[in-house]
Amino acid sequence: MKKITPILITLCALFLLNSCATDRDDEIRPLSELEIENFIYSGMQLYYLYKPQIPELANDFFDTQTELNGFLDGFESPESLFYDGLVADVDRFSFITDDYRELENSFAGISKTSGIDYGLALDPGDPNFAFAFVRYVLPNTSASESGVLRGMLFNSVNGERLTTTANANGTYSLSARSRELLALDSFTLETGTFDANDVFQPSGTRFDLVQEEYTENPVFIAKTLDIDGSKIGYLMYNAYRRNFDQELNAAFAQFQADGIEDLVLDLRYNGGGSVETAIDLTSMITGRFEGQIVTQQQWNPEIQAAFDAEEPESLIDRFDSTISNGNAINSLNLNRLYVIGTGSTASASELTIIGLDPYIDVQTIGTTTVGKFQASITLYDSDNFRKNDESLNLNHRYAIQPLVYTYSNKNGVVGPPSGIIPDFELSEDLSNLGTLGDPDEPLLSLALNQILGKGLVSSKKSHGTVFEVIGERENQKQDYQRMYIEELPDSFE
Structure with a gap:
């Protein structure tokens, strides 16, 4: 990301209270919870999106470190401090972990x-x-x-x-x-x-x-369908994982080679992930808008003011031409897109829809999405909150994942917290789920009908008993429905 400005360096100097260490290893040494809680407080005070809603995070709320320590001591655990003392009521998605290795594995798609x-x-x-x-x-x-x-x-x-x-x-x-x-x-x-x-x-x-x-490879199905002489790409993509960008790009290379004319992007079970990968995906779909705005970020007032004054470009995500390893993006130059979404579709999936909407015709099929339009970042206990810093505290493996910004698209549209309502509504029917990727699978069939002009009215029905869904495998994971940036702005030096 972009270089940090002198103003933000000053902000960092004012807010950082966390302790230091010299290097890291696999041994966890004893420490007091106060040490962890000071790190948590420091990270939230600097970066938390909803800082203005938490009085205790105000820069002048505590006059001395002793007063701050007294506040921190009032919580029985780091988790209690985080959730009961520092997270705003409107925030459904910030979280804390006592072992960042598990979180990192989850972001990489590694789990049992x-x-x-x-x-x-x-x-x-x-x-x-x-x-x-x-x-x-x-x-x-x-x-x-x-x-x-x-x-x-x-x-x-x-x-x-x-x-x-x-x-x-x-x-x-x-x-x-x-x-x-x-x-x-x-x-x-x-x-x-x-x-x-x-x-x-x-x-x-x-x-x-x-x-x-x-x-788990999130590129679950990528195939080209030949329907009534039309070549239609179908991509079932289940998570925005940076370490699988090459596989995603390869799927688009195959779509290019097949000469597809339309694409059905199936995000029905995709709870989100990397913002950077989401920006790359929008570029793979279009390819005609390099350098133009996909999203515009809105951080807490102090961070926002620093960026606005010195580095406003740092607040903008633009269509790009390469993936994370530097390889050229394989773009389809499409002028319309059909997206399958459900109540499991969140964050980076919704960014893809919102970000593309000003540029191409985006039609959604399925049910209303989650409505999660904020990004988070992993903060570690080091002087600059990064894991790779030599000051990383080796005495524990706590990390926090606070929301740090919300966003709007090119036209200033912010996604609704109630979720994106589908243009063509159809719930999955547990008595007839169909085969994923098969043209007869109900949601894909509805999307294909719109592409081929066989049914342009909304279908608001499902078949059989309607069951009340209460969860899924993914909500047992730490990164469930989270959208995150990979790195903090560079750097505090």
Whole structure:
């Protein structure tokens, strides 16, 4: 990113209170929680998007370090300080981790999995229970080798029913015990179906599955469909992961070679990820607007003022011509795009839609998206909040992931917090999920109909019983529905 300005250096000098260390290794040495909490406070005071809403983060709120330490001591843990003392009520997405290695793995798509990506829904007969439905199966995993398929249902693990917890707002979430069951290193699932009375009936088919570390390629399906003489690209993209930019770019090279005329971008299960990758994707789709504005950032007032005064260009993300390794972007030069989205579509996925909208015709298919239009950054306990700094504190592995900016597109449009409403509405039907990438799969079929002019009116129906979805595999991960920038502005030196 761009070089930091003298004004921002001054801001940093005013705000930074965190401690230092000389180098890092794999040994964690004892320390007081106060040391961690000072780091958390310093990072939030400098960068937090909603700093004006937290009085204690004001630059003059504490007169001395002793007063600040007294405030920090009032919280029983770093987590309590973060969530109960420093995160604004409007903020659903900032979080803290006590082991940044797990967070880094999550950003890279590395996790333990049996290979099942599942959604969770309430049992229609009793909301105290839940069931899971298989959304897709990852290749070369225990689930794929065992024959698990999209659309299969299960409501127990090792014979123990999945249960729910009632929330204060009247919603339900999966119980802690059921989350433990789904996190076991090995387990047995028995599939089933709902009968005409919406009672789950076991099928007798069991799968013995093992969870192993796995690196998930987010470019799940990339294929060219030949429909009525029209070549239409279909890309199912499940996360914006910087370490898979080359695979994403290669998919667009194949679309180029195939001579596709339209593209269906399937983001139905994509909760977001890297802002930089999202900007690259918009450039792959268009290719005709290099250097023009995709998004305009809005940080907290102090950071924003520093950028506005000295480096306003740092606030702008523009269409580009290369991916992270310097390779040229393979662009399609499309003037329209069809995007499949659902209630699992968030952050960088929504940025793609909002950012492209002023330039090309973007049509959305499915259901309303999440409505998450802020970016975050990983802050480490070092003098400049970066991991690769020699001052990194080796006494712990805490990191924070606060929201640091929101954004608008070229026309100043900010995405609605209630989500992007589809142009052509259709919910996934658990009794007829279809095969992903098949032209007859309901959501893809609806998109193809719009491309081919076979059905230009909105379809607001689904078929069969409508189940209340309460979660998914992804919301067990630290980076669930998070959009993030890879690095802080360069640099504080």
